Amino acid sequence: MNLKTLGEFGLIDLIKQGTIVEPNGLELGIGDDAAAFWPEPGRLQLLTADMLVETVHFDLKWISPWQLGYKSLAVNISDIAAMGGRPRQAAVSLSLPQTSSVEFVVELYEGMKSIGREYGVNIIGGDTVSSPGPIVINVTLTGDVVPERMIRRSGACPGDLVLVTGCLGDSAAGLAWLLTENPVEQAPHLISAHLTPKPQVSLGQAAAAAGATAMDDVSDGLASEANEIANASQVGIIIYADKIPLSSELQCFASRNGQDCLDYALYGGEDYQLLFTMPPQAAQCFLQLEIAGSCRVIGEVCSERQVTLIANDGSKVAIKPKGYNHFR
Amino acid sequence: MNLKTLGEFGLIDLIKQGTIVEPNGLELGIGDDAAAFWPEPGRLQLLTADMLVETVHFDLKWISPWQLGYKSLAVNISDIAAMGGRPRQAAVSLSLPQTSSVEFVVELYEGMKSIGREYGVNIIGGDTVSSPGPIVINVTLTGDVVPERMIRRSGACPGDLVLVTGCLGDSAAGLAWLLTENPVEQAPHLISAHLTPKPQVSLGQAAAAAGATAMDDVSDGLASEANEIANASQVGIIIYADKIPLSSELQCFASRNGQDCLDYALYGGEDYQLLFTMPPQAAQCFLQLEIAGSCRVIGEVCSERQVTLIANDGSKVAIKPKGYNHFR
Incomplete structure (x- = not known):
């Protein structure tokens, strides 16, 4: 089935299944104007975003939709890891040609949900739009971290x-x-x-x-x-x-x-x-x-x-x- | 100057100026693997994302880069408003043709920073990538809300x-x-x-x-x-x-x-x-x-x-x- 037949709202209904892997601390996921979650006391909130563009960051000749979904979330999880943090809630925005197949989008999300389960990351919202151009995937990810254990790039000292x-x-x-x-x-x-x-x-x-x-x-x-x-x-x-x-x-x-x-x-x-x-x-x-x-x-x-x-x-x-x- | 001359890191240095309008509760903005901010006690965190694609959502024939930046953030702020919330921290991802001018990006961010000042929204991170396709702008916005005052779509009752x-x-x-x-x-x-x-x-x-x-x-x-x-x-x-x-x-x-x-x-x-x-x-x-x-x-x-x-x-x-x- 192609996306034109399914429509935006059909697509959202389809992709929101299985996106919540850690209901603890989550108030509201995909489907309203915004998602809502509870930060934990004593943990600092982190926020990171990475955008992947077809032909610049990936080529569907050698990466499967599932792998692409997995990797889209992985690169963001890695940014949270590099702060010493724990990844938590993701918002996924997709810009897709009208001719994209529903199967492609479902597989993409399966990859994201799989790494989500592996690392305890919920997909709690995002946007899905049509585009005349290449596929663009943007993942924004929050994380939390014990405040005194957040590691910046700027703390290295001679002798370390x-x-x-x-x-x-x-x-x-x-x-x-x-x-x-x-x-x-x-x-x-x-x-x-x-x-x-x-x-x-x-x-x-x-x-x-x-x-x-x-x-x-x-x-x-x-x-x-x-x-x-x-x-x-x-x-x-x-x-x-x-x-x-x-x-x-x-x-x-x-x-x-x-x-x-x-x-x-x-x-x-x-x-x-x-x-x-x-x-x-x-x-x-x-x-x-x-x-x-x-x-x-x-x-x-x-x-x-x-x-x-x-x-x-x-x-x-x-x-x-x-x-x-x-x-x- | 075009983006090719300036490079990605030059661009980031340029756009991060003036992005923080509300330092209260902010630990770390643009420039590390992730941004970090402190949620307030008793307020729930909201998260929303909207993606705008050139020719689908806007045409540079009739919207200026400044207006486009303003509107990109406005549509997200509106989603937080519709929950009864207060908008707080934004991550902005841009997918731009290599031939985009630096002036375009600067004006786009000026529009975002302007509405940021108007509504108390910080831009604390994001991603900037090159693309062979149309301009794509993704804004992810967090907000907070007094928990008992978060308004969903689902609470309407007959007689209201x-x-x-x-x-x-x-x-x-x-x-x-x-x-x-x-x-x-x-x-x-x-x-x-x-x-x-x-x-x-x-x-x-x-x-x-x-x-x-x-x-x-x-x-x-x-x-x-x-x-x-x-x-x-x-x-x-x-x-x-x-x-x-x-x-x-x-x-x-x-x-x-x-x-x-x-x-x-x-x-x-x-x-x-x-x-x-x-x-x-x-x-x-x-x-x-x-x-x-x-x-x-x-x-x-x-x-x-x-x-x-x-x-x-x-x-x-x-x-x-x-x-x-x-x-x-």
Whole structure:
């Protein structure tokens, strides 16, 4: 069935099913002028938004509607994770061509509801409009956080260690793989890192509780995010190339193509891992926690205001932010 | 300057100036992974979103970037008003062609900041992305409301009166006027009703405090909104044609074109006035308030589940929702 046949209100009736996964604290979901929810005492409210545009952020040739829905919410959940927060309520706005099929929209929402169940996120409202242009998806997400555990980008201090959760570069390599149209099953880890990234909410909260001083999610590549933290904190950051966690699938893929893994990690982006800073003693305790098993120290914070990579041969290179920059 | 020259981060630096008009309760605005604000004790949080697409919702031939910014926020503020709430924090996502000028974006935000100052709304985050397609603007707005004064669509009871704030039909007539390309200064009231609508926040709160039982903003025309309230409340509504407030400018415009004013009021939409129901005694008190000077009783709630218009000659017509429906 196409959207024209179903109409806007039929569509809303269809998509609102299964959107509430956590009724606690929710007063009113989809269907009125606004949704309503109760903040918890002693928790601060967070709000973030990300917009995805067809052909700019995704291509339906290589991402399924379900995966697209999953990822649309994942990128927002990752922003809440990077504050040390817990994601709560989402508003989803869709701009769709009149010829879009109902099945497409239903699958898109199934993906969103699935990650919603995984992370305790309700979809409580939004807007659905027709468009002559590409598909545009905007997700706005609220979250809450224990006030004294909200981690900004600006708190890094010289002497802090720099840590990262999980491996970097896999998502960009997954995209490169998809673009070559090689069989998907030959690089399952890279592909899923790109299409259905797992935001690090629990680790973000654990790092915040353990004393993280600054945190960012790796959406635009390590080079860009390290510069973001360094600039916001008015410090410098030294990264050791040999300590950047790289998956074996990425290493195979890069070496087969005569490419450098580090390029993917530094400039690829969309990993949705967390990059954070922490005083050495706190980091020592943190790394002993079971939940921190995937975390690695990759560098340290210094006072000289630039981001420097120490290469495997000991040489130093200044690292500029070269992640994806819209309009550039 | 075009956006390509300025880049995404330059753009963010530019637009974040002047976005905070009410620092009270705000912890963190634009510039980190998420924004953060403190809800007030005893007030419920509201969340709403509206997406505007170029050529579907607006045409830059007849709306200026400033007016577009103003209206983008106005339509969301109106949704919060229709709950009896107070608008608070906005996240703005923009999807823009690479060739958009920086001046366009700055003017758009100036319009948003202007209505923000008027209604106490902060812009605390969002996203800005490039697009090959039409301009898409998504605003997500939070609000708060005294819990026992949140007015849903579903509370109307037989015997309640039906009231409306201000005149209906002006906005649609303003659009019709713009499309004829007649001189704008000949219909200033209709034009401003369409381009820079004034959400009825104070009246929404006053109506809620006075005992409104159901409320909706008139975004899709009186016919559509009356049906929304009737359906949600499982009641019927009777509207008296001769009681629907119509401006003199609308009457001149319609009669000159051989059209019926009522068509604009019933099916035009985008008035962003409030339609609400209230028990007769409460309405009597409410209408004596100075703030309620623009409010009129236009009908009553009945138990027979349909929306009926009593025409000037006494004949009855069932009124179906025929406002704008995306994908139809």
